Amino acid sequence: MVDGLQPVRDLDQIRNFLSGMGPAAVFDLPWIPLYLGIIFILHPLLGLFATASALLLIFVTALTEWRTQRPMQSASRSGGRRMAFAEDVRRNAEAVPALGMHQRMQDRWEKMNSTHVDHQLRASDAAAGLGSASKVLRLFLQSGTLGLGAWLVIEGQLSAGAIIASSIVMSRALAPIETATAHWRG
Numbered sequence: 001m002v003d004g005l006q007p008v009r010d011l012d013q014i015r016n017f018l019s020g021m022g023p024a025a026v027f028d029l030p031w032i033p034l035y036l037g038i039i040f041i042l043h044p045l046l047g048l049f050a051t052a053s054a055l056l057l058i059f060v061t062a063l064t065e066w067r068t069q070r071p072m073q074s075a076s077r078s079g080g081r082r083m084a085f086a087e088d089v090r091r092n093a094e095a096v097p098a099l100g101m102h103q104r105m106q107d108r109w110e111k112m113n114s115t116h117v118d119h120q121l122r123a124s125d126a127a128a129g130l131g132s133a134s135k136v137l138r139l140f141l142q143s144g145t146l147g148l149g150a151w152l153v154i155e156g157q158l159s160a161g162a163i164i165a166s167s168i169v170m171s172r173a174l175a176p177i178e179t180a181t182a183h184w185r186g
Helices: 006-019 022-042 044-091 102-154 160-182
Strands: none
Touching: 022 044, 022 160, 044 102, 044 160, 102 160
């Protein structure tokens, strides 16, 4: 059976992606090497720290994909079964009450809906937890940049203004990775 509403659903999905933070992350990702290069110019040790930080956040993004893949597939399958059942019941709307199956269909719907919501919650929890961990990790890494910069100032290898510059530039370098982690599914 052909679903006449599928093009509308596809357009809704495209609209949701374009109105979210996904495109901003896609457009910001190519600037990461430039920002890392600027940090390397300030001091090679800061550049290495920033590069390691970016790689760590990319690892968290890959981990997010790996951890959410199975729950998202389960949610998608249960959602498909739920919608197919709803379509079957809608198509047979006259026969269901005539055969006295109204309560059974309602019970079956509630069970399928509960299963689907459970799968959705598991997928959402996995993605949100790792997205939050990514944000905390990014803030921790920015603090690490400040600490490393302070140590370099004490050692006389860096100026005090370069600490602030490196922190700001590192923030700009890591923000697209964090955004991509948070909006990976889109």
